[in-house]
Amino acid sequence: MTLSANSHSGPPVPTLEWIGDAGGFLRLIDQTLLPVECRHIECRTAECVWEAIRTLRVRGAPAIGVAAAYGVVLGLQDALDLPRPEFDARLNSVTDYLATSRPTAVNLFWALDRLRRVAVEETDLDSRQRHARLLAEAREIEREDREMCAAIGRHGAALLADGMGVLTHCNAGALATAGDGTALAVIFAAAAAGKRLHVYADETRPLLQGARLTCWELQQRQVPVTLICDSMAGQVMRERRVQAVVTGADRIAANGDAANKIGTYSVAVLARAHAIPFYVAAPSSTFDLSLATGAEIPIEERQPAEITHGFGRQTAPDGIGVYNPAFDVTPAEYISALITERGVIRPVNTASIAGALATE
Amino acid sequence: MTLSANSHSGPPVPTLEWIGDAGGFLRLIDQTLLPVECRHIECRTAECVWEAIRTLRVRGAPAIGVAAAYGVVLGLQDALDLPRPEFDARLNSVTDYLATSRPTAVNLFWALDRLRRVAVEETDLDSRQRHARLLAEAREIEREDREMCAAIGRHGAALLADGMGVLTHCNAGALATAGDGTALAVIFAAAAAGKRLHVYADETRPLLQGARLTCWELQQRQVPVTLICDSMAGQVMRERRVQAVVTGADRIAANGDAANKIGTYSVAVLARAHAIPFYVAAPSSTFDLSLATGAEIPIEERQPAEITHGFGRQTAPDGIGVYNPAFDVTPAEYISALITERGVIRPVNTASIAGALATE
Numbered sequence: 001m002t003l004s005a006n007s008h009s010g011p012p013v014p015t016l017e018w019i020g021d022a023g024g025f026l027r028l029i030d031q032t033l034l035p036v037e038c039r040h041i042e043c044r045t046a047e048c049v050w051e052a053i054r055t056l057r058v059r060g061a062p063a064i065g066v067a068a069a070y071g072v073v074l075g076l077q078d079a080l081d082l083p084r085p086e087f088d089a090r091l092n093s094v095t096d097y098l099a100t101s102r103p104t105a106v107n108l109f110w111a112l113d114r115l116r117r118v119a120v121e122e123t124d125l126d127s128r129q130r131h132a133r134l135l136a137e138a139r140e141i142e143r144e145d146r147e148m149c150a151a152i153g154r155h156g157a158a159l160l161a162d163g164m165g166v167l168t169h170c171n172a173g174a175l176a177t178a179g180d181g182t183a184l185a186v187i188f189a190a191a192a193a194g195k196r197l198h199v200y201a202d203e204t205r206p207l208l209q210g211a212r213l214t215c216w217e218l219q220q221r222q223v224p225v226t227l228i229c230d231s232m233a234g235q236v237m238r239e240r241r242v243q244a245v246v247t248g249a250d251r252i253a254a255n256g257d258a259a260n261k262i263g264t265y266s267v268a269v270l271a272r273a274h275a276i277p278f279y280v281a282a283p284s285s286t287f288d289l290s291l292a293t294g295a296e297i298p299i300e301e302r303q304p305a306e307i308t309h310g311f312g313r314q315t316a317p318d319g320i321g322v323y324n325p326a327f328d329v330t331p332a333e334y335i336s337a338l339i340t341e342r343g344v345i346r347p348v349n350t351a352s353i354a355g356a357l358a359t360e
Numbered sequence: 361m362t363l364s365a366n367s368h369s370g371p372p373v374p375t376l377e378w379i380g381d382a383g384g385f386l387r388l389i390d391q392t393l394l395p396v397e398c399r400h401i402e403c404r405t406a407e408c409v410w411e412a413i414r415t416l417r418v419r420g421a422p423a424i425g426v427a428a429a430y431g432v433v434l435g436l437q438d439a440l441d442l443p444r445p446e447f448d449a450r451l452n453s454v455t456d457y458l459a460t461s462r463p464t465a466v467n468l469f470w471a472l473d474r475l476r477r478v479a480v481e482e483t484d485l486d487s488r489q490r491h492a493r494l495l496a497e498a499r500e501i502e503r504e505d506r507e508m509c510a511a512i513g514r515h516g517a518a519l520l521a522d523g524m525g526v527l528t529h530c531n532a533g534a535l536a537t538a539g540d541g542t543a544l545a546v547i548f549a550a551a552a553a554g555k556r557l558h559v560y561a562d563e564t565r566p567l568l569q570g571a572r573l574t575c576w577e578l579q580q581r582q583v584p585v586t587l588i589c590d591s592m593a594g595q596v597m598r599e600r601r602v603q604a605v606v607t608g609a610d611r612i613a614a615n616g617d618a619a620n621k622i623g624t625y626s627v628a629v630l631a632r633a634h635a636i637p638f639y640v641a642a643p644s645s646t647f648d649l650s651l652a653t654g655a656e657i658p659i660e661e662r663q664p665a666e667i668t669h670g671f672g673r674q675t676a677p678d679g680i681g682v683y684n685p686a687f688d689v690t691p692a693e694y695i696s697a698l699i700t701e702r703g704v705i706r707p708v709n710t711a712s713i714a715g716a717l718a719t720e
Contacts, residue, residue: 035677200683203667203675205565205589211668211676219677226681229565229667230591231623235688238625263591265598266630273629307563307589308571311671316563316571317395317579321586323560328595 013038013220015063015175018070018142022128022135023077026070030057031175035216046075046094053101053108060176061250062145062283065107069138071098072115073131080128087127091119104300107285111141142178148283149179151341153189156246156281159337159344160190160197165242167233167271169202170261171213172248172281182281183246184217186339191223199225200236204261206306206324230263237274245271246339249282256332256348257294258282262325268334277336284340284357292350294329302326373398373580375423375535378430378502382495383437386430390417391535395576406435406454413461413468420536421610422505422643425467429498431458432475433491440488447487451479464660467645471501502538508643509539511701513549516606516641519697519704520550520557525602527593527631529562530621531573532608532641542641543606544577546699551583559585560596564621566666566684590623597634605631606699609642616692616708617654618642622685628694637696644700644717652710654689662686 016028019042026043032055033039041057043049049071052058058067075094079087095112102108118137122130160166166187173184180188191197199218204210211227218225228236236242245267249258258264258280271278291297304322308315316322337346338353345356376388379402386403392415393399401417403409409431412418418427435454439447455472462468478497482490520526526547533544540548551557559578564570571587578585588596596602605627609618618624618640631638651657664682668675676682697706698713705716 035680036674202591203565205563205591208675215680216677219680224681226683227667227676228683229622230589231562231565231626232683232685232688234626234629235622235685236683238688262589262595266591266594266626269594269633270626270629273633307587311675312673313671314396315568315671316587317576320395320575320579321584323586323588323592323596325592325595328592328598 016058016067016070016178018135018139022073022132026067026074028052028058028067029175031059031213032057034175035212043071044074046071046098049074050098050101053098060171061105061107062148062177063175064102064105065111066138066142066145066178068098068101068108069111069115069141072112073135073138076131076134080131082127084127087130088119091116114141145177146179148341149177149181149185150189152182152281152283152339153180153185155341155344156186156279156339157189157193157195159277159279159339160186160195160244162195164195164244165198165200167200167202167236167242167245167267168214169210169230169247169264169267170204171209171217173214173217175213175217176248181217182248182283184214186246186279186281187218187223188221191221197223198241199223200233200242201225201227202230202233202263202267203227204263205230206310208310209261230266233267234270237270237276243276245276245278247280249280249286250327251297252280252282252287252338253291253294253297254287254289254353255293255350256335256338256345256353257297257329258332258335258338259294259297259299259327259329262328265328265330268330272334278330278334279337279339280330280335281339284342287353287357289354289357294331297327297329299328300326376418376427376430376538378495378499382433382492386427386434388412388418388427389535391419391573392417394535395572403431403434406431406458409434410458410461413458420531421465421467422508422537423535424462424465425471426498426502426505426538428458428461428468429471429475429501432472433495433498436491436494440491442487444487447490448479451476474501505537506539508701509537509541509545510549512542512641512643512699513540513545515701515704516546516639516699517549517553517555519637519639519699520546520555520604522555524555524604525558525560527560527562527596527602527605527627528574529570529590529607529624529627530564531569531577533574533577535573535577536608541577542608542643544574546606546639546641547578547583548581551581557583559583560593560602561585561587562590562593562623562627563587564623565590566670568671569621590626593627594630597630597636603636605636605638607640609640609646610687611657612640612642612647612698613651613654613657614647614649614713615653615710616695616698616713617657617689618692618695618698619654619657619659619687619689622688625688625690628690632694638690638694639697639699640690640695641699644702647713647717649714649717654691657687657689659688660686
C-alpha cells in the first residue's frame with residue numbers, strides 16, 4: 001500500500017500497529033523509503049520482523065522494543081497446539097533469534113526478556129492461552145510506550161509558548177516510538193493545545209534523520225517546519241528565529257549529562273551563547289544512574305563511508321581520514337530542563353534527578 | 361589528462377596556468393570532477409573560459425579573476441591584425457561577454473576592467489603589441505595573486521605551533537586562487553616551515569567544499585587531514601583535538617565583522633566556548649570599508665534543492681520548507697586576529713583595521 005506523503009491531515013500514520021487478534025499481523029512503515037514514499041509492510045513471521053529491525057525499516061529504541069515483542073507473537077502463531085516443553089523451546093529460539101537483529105539495542109533485549117518472563121510465569125495455561133498472554137503483554141508494552149510519549153508531551157508542552165520558533169536535532173519523534181515520540185511529542189502536544197509553533201529541523205548529518213524523518217513527521221501533522229543544514233543553527237538563532245531547542249537523548253547520566261546524536265552538543269553551546277533555553281525530552285528509562293557523569297558514556301564511532309559516500313555519490317577523496325562519532329555528550333550545565341514522563345526536572349543536577357526518579 | 365589523486369608529492373597541481381606565449385592557452389583543473397578525478401581542461405577560446413567559470417570548473421573569487429583575464433587574451437588571439445577601432449570593439453565585446461559568466465563575482469569585473477583600462481592606455485602600440493600587453497597584465501594579476509597568498513601564509517604561519525590541530529571550514533585554498541589560497545596558505549606555510557599540523561576539515565554542507573576540495577588539497581600536499589561533518593566541530597574541540605581555527609572570508613566590514621561560508625559563525629561561537637583562537641585569513645581586497653559593520657552585509661539565499669537533493673538523491677519530503685543562507689557574519693569580537701598580506705591585525709576593531717589598511 002502506498003500513501004501519498006501529503007494526504008494525512010488528521011491522525012498520523014502509525015509507525016507500527018498490530019492488526020487483528022492472536023492470528024493477526026504487524027503492520028509497520030518501511031522507514032527506509034521515507035521521505036520519498038510512505039509504504040507499509042505487513043509482517044506475518046518473526047523473520048520479517050527480524051529483517052525489518054536489521055535493515056532499519058523500523059528504528060528508534062522504543063519502536064524496536066515493541067516490534068520485537070510482536071515478533072515473538074508472530075513466531076509462535078504456529079505453535080498453539082504444541083505441548084509446553086516444545087512451546088517453551090520455540091519461545092526461547094524465537095527470542096534468541098530476534099535478539100540478534102540489532103546487537104546493541106537495549107530496548108530490544110528488555111522487551112524480549114519481558115515476554116519470556118511472562119510466558120514462564122503462566123504455568124496453568126495451555127499453549128494457546130500462553131500465546132494470547134504474550135500478545136497481551138506486547139500490547140501492554142506498546143500501550144506503556146504511547147502513554148510515556150503522551151506524558152512527556154503533556155509536561156513539556158507547558159515550556160513552549162504560542163508563536164515560538166523551536167529548533168530540534170535528529171529524530172526523536174513518532175517514528176522512533178509507538179506513540180508521539182519524545183522531543184516531537186512536546187511539539188505535537190503544544191500544537192494540539194493551539195500553540196502556533198514553527199519548527200526548524202537540523203538535517204542531522206551524516207544520516208539525515210532530521211531531513212528524512214523529522215521533516216516528514218511534522219509535515220504529516222501539519223506543524224510548520226523549515227529544514228536547515230546543521231551548520232545553519234547558529235545563524236537561525238542569531239536571527240532570533242527560534243526561542244527554544246528541544247532534543248531527545250539516548251542515555252542520561254546521574255548528574256544530567258546527556259548523550260544524544262552527534263551535533264546536539266554544538267546546538268547546546270550555540271543555544272547558551274544566544275540565551276535560548278535548551279530542553280532534553282526522554283523517558284525515565286533513558287537515565288543510567290550507575291554513571292555518575294557523562295564522561296563514563298562510551299561514544300560509538302561509525303563507518304567513514306557514512307560521511308564520504310553519504311548521498312549515493314563519493315564526496316571526499318579516496319583514502320581520506322574520517323572521524324565519525326555517532327553521539328556526543330551535552331553537559332548538564334547546558335540543559336535548561338529535562339522533560340520526562342514523570343514531569344519536568346529543573347534545575348538539572350544529581351539531586352534533582354535522584355528526587356524525580358525516586359518518586360515511584 | 362587524468363592524474364591519480366595520490367601521485368603528487370612535490371609541488372601541487374596548479375589550479376590554473378597559462379601555457380606558452382601570446383598564442384598559448386589556459387590550462388585549468390576541472391574542479392567539478394574533484395575529488396574523484398583530477399583532470400585538466402585546456403581553454404583555447406573565450407567561450408571555453410566563460411563555460412568553465414559558469415559551470416564552476418574554476419571557482420573562488422581570485423581564481424575567477426585570473427581565469428577571466430586570460431579569457432580576454434584568448435578572445436583576441438585572432439584579432440592581432442585588426443586596426444585599432446575593430447580591436448577595441450572586439451575587446452569590449454569579449455569583456456562584456458566574460459562578465460556575464462558569474463554575474464555577482466566582484467573579482468571578475470575587477471580583472472576585466474583592469475585589462476580594458478590597460479588596453480585603452482596603450483595608444484602607441486599596434487594590435488599585436490596591445491594583445492601582448494594584455495597577456496602581460498593577465499600574468500601580472502596572476503603574479504600579484506600568488507604573492508598575496510604567499511604573504512598571507514608567511515604572516516599567518518607564525519600563529520600556528522608545531523603539533524597543533526587546526527580546524528578549517530569550507531575551502532579557502534589553492535583551488536580558489538592562483539596561489540596557495542588564504543586560510544590554507546597559512547597551513548601550507550606552517551607545514552613548509554616544518555611544523556607538524558593535523559587539520560580537521562568541516563565537510564561544509566550544503567555544497568561540501570570542505571570534503572571535496574579542502575581534503576583533496578591537503579591530501580595532495582601531504583598535510584595530515586581528518587574529515588568531519590559540520591556538526592562534529594564542537595565535539596572535536598571538546599576532545600581538545602584542535603588548538604586553532606583558520607577560515608577565509610568573502611567580505612569584511614570596517615569593524616572586522618566577517619562574512620564567510622554559512623557555518624563559520626557557529627564554528628566561531630564554539631571556538632570561543634572552548635577558548636580556542638579563531639583566525640580569519642583574507643587579502644586586503646576583501647575589506648569593504650564602506651560598511652561600518654557586518655549588519656550591512658547582505659546574505660544571499662540559495663536554492664532549496666542544494667539541501668533537499670544535494671548529491672543525487674532526494675533526502676527530504678516533497679514540498680518541505682527550506683532556509684538556505686549561503687553566508688553568515690562572524691562578529692569581530694569572535695575573531696582573534698585577521699591575517700592579511702600586509703600582516704596580522706590584532707586586536708580586531710575599526711581602528712586597527714584602518715591603521716593596517718592605510719599603510720600603503
